[in-house]
Amino acid sequence: MQPMPDYSLSVSEQLKSLTASGSLQLDPAQMHVAKCLDRVLSELKQKRPASKSSALGWLFAAKKKPSDKVKGLYIHGSVGRGKTMLMDMFFEMAPSSKKRRAHFHEFMADVHNRIAAHRLRLKNGETKQADPIPVVGAALYDEAELLCFDEFTVTDIADAMILSRLFSDLFGRGCVLVATSNVEPVNLYRDGLNRGLFLPFIDLLDKHVETVTLDSPTDYRMEKIDSLPVYITPLDRHADMAMDAAWNQALHGRKAHPIELPMKGRSIHVPLAVDRLARFSFADLCDKPLGAADFLAISERFDAIFVDHVPLLGPEKRNQTKRFIILVDTLYDHAVRLYISAAAMPENLLTQARGTEGFEFDRTASRLFEMRSAEYLALHHEKRAAE
Template sequence: MQPMPDYSISVVEHLKALTASGSLQVDSAQMDVAKSLDHVLAALKRKRPATKSSALGWMFAARKKPAWIVRGLYIHGSVGRGKTMLMDMFYAMAPCNRKRRAHFHEFMADVHNRIAAHRLKFKNGETKQADPVPPVAADLFSQAELLCFDEFSVTDIADAMILSRLFSELFSLGCVLVATSNVEPDNLYRDGLNRGLFLPFIDLLKRYVDIVTLDSPTDYRLEKLNSQPVYLIPLNERTDMAMDASWTQVLHGRKALPLDIPMKGRSIHVPLAVDRMARFSFADLCEAPLGAADFLAIANRFDTIFIDRVPRLGPEKRNQTKRFIILIDTLYDHAVRLYVSAEAMPEDLLVERRGTEGFEFDRTASRLFEMRSAEYLAQTHGKRAAE
């Protein structure tokens, strides 16, 4: 018997195997990006592995300049073109003992927590280092020399103001960044508050990563859409009754009660919850002062979420729109089963597509479509069965 080929050595070979088997369509745009990812893999393999001679090895290593810099990759393009699939392949093959893959908002929430912890140590006299960024960057690098971000986007001013300093430190240590986004670098944080202070990060990014476009003509997410009755329109009494019926069905006779999730000295109020199911209104989640860390806590606590009465989002609802984008990103990234009643179909919820929100909402609409698909719903079922 002939031995099976090893497709783990190359993203290109893995992609060829999937197309040969009929699992994927031949897509030259995806193949071009796969070649770029393989260049990064090859460079990582050539890079001399760091050694850890003592418990303080990473601390001393962080003070030295890397032997050479491995250029990362920033992949941008329209939603549903296969960016995440290619990232999956690359990350599985990356020859790094220290690597981390995260949604960008989740990573930045971690960064802000580390900075707050360091400032508290400084205040208590436990460290003489007043600037938290260098030690936080060194600690992040000690845990991951390769950072892979899904859906790189910048919408929060706190993130925007720290990215340049943080990644100056990370890149100088030899950290390699590979990211996917549906926003090209020059449009990151577009129309954001004090954007001029963010622009040095774009220049920094271009010095350390190659920029490639995944411009496939096919939106594969829409191709595999098999709608399920989990996204209901329009907003009327009949839709409200349908949501109530679905909620009653998933309860299986159990009684839902209000719940509070502890969150750093405060709490996130959940109007109705039982086991790992919760029900909110759009106002509960997007008109309240909640952020990425709050939505992450909700996604970790529940695997089925109902959201009632999502309105059309006009310019007067810009803050609510930003929260909704981050919310859907987080629920999607954690395979949460979502039931929604809304005023319009996903692609029609945003009234005006302008600036960053316009770019970001294209992804939100695509994810809301995919979260109705049979494949996504099977994924959420698998998640629940494993818990």
């Protein structure tokens, strides 16, 4: 059983503690990033007296200069090197009561919704402020003076066009940004449409955020995941225990949280997610009215997915069966690692194999077997390395 983290320590001290207990391997690259995070922690703690909690705080706050603002951190490197784990440690230790941790795309979906809401108020005559950015920036900063982003990547032109103005406003207010990414800042939105309009944002990052590389030679994520059982049957207490043990091993010390995966005008609820790892129940994915587009979004967002409690699929579960077929096809086509607990082996899940559905499920059963193979694992690694 992995020891509970002691968040009264610094990030580097917590890392040393986990290494000493045998929960983690000693990794100099991770330790270097941990010390960079400790620098941000230290500066955030020094900033705390300038608050309403102290009468003298107001005096010091008045004398505080722009140069005294806390410089954030941008951590980039390949997947599976421990960026998210370190971010989790930092976020738990951060002293600010106003802090927010989110996947970057979720944050930007929220920003666009706030901008749309402001424009509607303007249209209805409820405000005279034509520019939504200062209003949105003020609201965001009022909610979170520390922003922590996982998977900072810019692919959408709508995001690219507002990032510079939005973060000029946020940084100007004193917002601190800590982010993880697979690419260094200079390569954000590379080859994107009208990238010249995005470049001022890279200059902003250079001014307000320290950039550090996490180039550990070991992909801890895949090292842990490769050894896990991928298909557990039958459904009983032992299956639940095995899935929980496999999930905890795959987490590798990270904390998973519920997230919302943005879709056009709605979102997909993900019960547990961290980095590019997610966990659902069969009901989460197949009892709900999800379709190919939803499963595509899930397969593009995550590298590995756990699905609990796949039942026997009888005639009364025809819609769920169709969704399960589409889900497996989509994950297979995108080389996503799939971990399942199920009521029976793949060839016995469908209780009545009739007509087109029977033929389609034959393919599903075949793919479920293939997704357990060393060849599929190799394909998974090859595709992910190319991304």
